[in-house]
Amino acid sequence: MRIAVDAMGCDRAPHVEVHGAVIASMSTGTEVLLVGDERELKPALAAYRKPHRVSIVPATEIIGMADTPAKAVRQKRDSSLLVALRLAKEGRADGVVSAGNTGAVMVGARMVLGPIRGVARSAICQPLPTSKTPVLVLDLGANVDCSARHLCEFAEMGVVYSECVLGIKNPRVGLLNIGEEKAKGNEIAKAVHRILSKSDHINFVGNVEPKALYFGAADVVVCDGFVGNLFLKTTEAVASLIGRLLKEQLTSSWLSKIGALLSMGAFRRLKKTVDPNEYIGAPLLGVNGNVIICHGASSALGIANAIHGACRAAESGVNEHIREAILGLREAETLDNAGNE
Numbered sequence: 001m002r003i004a005v006d007a008m009g010c011d012r013a014p015h016v017e018v019h020g021a022v023i024a025s026m027s028t029g030t031e032v033l034l035v036g037d038e039r040e041l042k043p044a045l046a047a048y049r050k051p052h053r054v055s056i057v058p059a060t061e062i063i064g065m066a067d068t069p070a071k072a073v074r075q076k077r078d079s080s081l082l083v084a085l086r087l088a089k090e091g092r093a094d095g096v097v098s099a100g101n102t103g104a105v106m107v108g109a110r111m112v113l114g115p116i117r118g119v120a121r122s123a124i125c126q127p128l129p130t131s132k133t134p135v136l137v138l139d140l141g142a143n144v145d146c147s148a149r150h151l152c153e154f155a156e157m158g159v160v161y162s163e164c165v166l167g168i169k170n171p172r173v174g175l176l177n178i179g180e181e182k183a184k185g186n187e188i189a190k191a192v193h194r195i196l197s198k199s200d201h202i203n204f205v206g207n208v209e210p211k212a213l214y215f216g217a218a219d220v221v222v223c224d225g226f227v228g229n230l231f232l233k234t235t236e237a238v239a240s241l242i243g244r245l246l247k248e249q250l251t252s253s254w255l256s257k258i259g260a261l262l263s264m265g266a267f268r269r270l271k272k273t274v275d276p277n278e279y280i281g282a283p284l285l286g287v288n289g290n291v292i293i294c295h296g297a298s299s300a301l302g303i304a305n306a307i308h309g310a311c312r313a314a315e316s317g318v319n320e321h322i323r324e325a326i327l328g329l330r331e332a333e334t335l336d337n338a339g340n341e
Contacts, residue, residue: 001311004084004093005303007036008062009100011296017099018044018054020303025052027304030311033057033093036080059083065296069103073111081105085112088289095290095310097281099298105291106142106284113289116319118326121150122286124225124293125158127166127279128235132216136162137176139222140282141229148191151175151222155196155204156325157285158220164316165280165309174208174218176227182206192222201325239274277302280309285322290314 003024007017014036021032022045031053034041038058045054059080063072073082081100087093089112098105102124110122125138138154139146146154155173162171175192177185182193184207196204208217210231223231250260260267272278277299281292290313292306 001094001314002031002033002092003095003097003307003310004033004035004057004087005307006081006084006096006098006100007034007041008059008080009098009296010294010298010303011099013099014040014044016298016300017303018048019300020298020307021054022048022052023300023304024307025054026050028308028311029053030307031055032307033084033087035059035084035087037062057083057087063101063104065101067101067104069101069107072101072104073107081108082112085109085289085291088291089113094314095292095307097292097294097303097306097310099294099296099303099306102141102293105293109284109287109289109291113287113291116286116288116322116326118323119153119157119286121146121153122284123154123157124228124282124284125154125161126232126276126282128232129273130214130216133168133219134166134279135213135216135218136166136171136220137213137223137228137231138220138285139225139228140232141225142284143225145226146188146224148188148195151188151192151224152195152199153286153326154222155192155199155202155220157322158222159202160321160325161283161285161313161318162220164318164321165283165312168219170203171219172203172205172217173220173222174205174213176213176221176223176231177207177209180207180209180212277305279305280312281306283309283313288319290318 007014010016024030025032035057041056061076061079063079063081084096085108088096121143123139124142127134127136136158138158162168250256281294284291290310292310294306
């Protein structure tokens with residue numbers, strides 16, 4: 001497997017990307033192409049005695065976090081992001097990893113790689129921790145406004161990704177909603193509920209409230225990008241708040257400090273469970289390629305895990321399975337339209 005990494009994307013580029021590439025290549029033998037400014041990449045890579053299967057592909061431009069995505073993609077044709085995407089388009093890379101401008105990654109992927117036939121909207125997904133196994137939530141910000149068709153497509157793609165990449169057999173699919181009853185939500189939510197209920201190939205468990213999501217009520221949960229992104233950021237904020245409050249309480253007295261010391265192992269395990277760097281990044285589903293989006297503040301471990309995720313997606317042929325799944329969705333939609341006539 002050969003993965004192209006946008007080495008100029010994250011907040012501490014290119015050192016984090018270089019370190020992550022070295023970790024990934026040494027642990028799995030994956031070939032990594034670091035795309036970016038040679039003047040910065042060469043000394044960063046030279047700091048490692050055995051960079052293993054890591055090489056540099058030059059790019060002269062960078063798309064920054066403050067750049068307007070569509071404008072930057074049009075004007076910065078030799079940016080590290082677009083060069084990496086073209087490597088995938090030309091078959092010189094099996095996947096692309098970027099911790100750069102998320103909007104630019106989405107626009108660039110649609111422009112360079114193109115959408116999977118039958119998929120109207122691509123979606124960002126990410127495994128999130130629950131009290132049981134992680135739940136795959138999508139969309140997390142690619143589409144603010146969605147139709148029933150779009151949300152059903154997200155369900156199809158989420159099921160395929162869960163089965164092929166995450167190894168979950170017959171994943172339970174839920175619709176993020178304000179209540180469990182099928183009559184809850186707006187007209188789009190009700191239409192999605194009807195269509196997915198008639199999709200025999202999908203293990204649809206109905207509406208899922210946020211509380212139930214955290215307790216493992218489903219393996220895949222779909223929502224529009226506005227709700228999904230708000231849900232993700234709220235989750236991150238609450239986790240940060242709890243961590244801060246817990247730290248304050250554990251250091252408030254000498255007795256609390258002793259208790260904290262005795263509980264250090266449990267705290268480390270908890271941190272590992274909720275740390276996004278421990279997961280395989282956020283795949284952009286629905287495009288003709290394996291694209292993984294990382295947080296701008298990702299660590300080297302986060303980049304390495306994203307590279308592993310891109311490899312797993314490529315090896316499983318997830319995009320071909322998505323094409324087949326969309327055909328099943330069309331049959332369910334036909335049944336729904338016939339029932340409403």
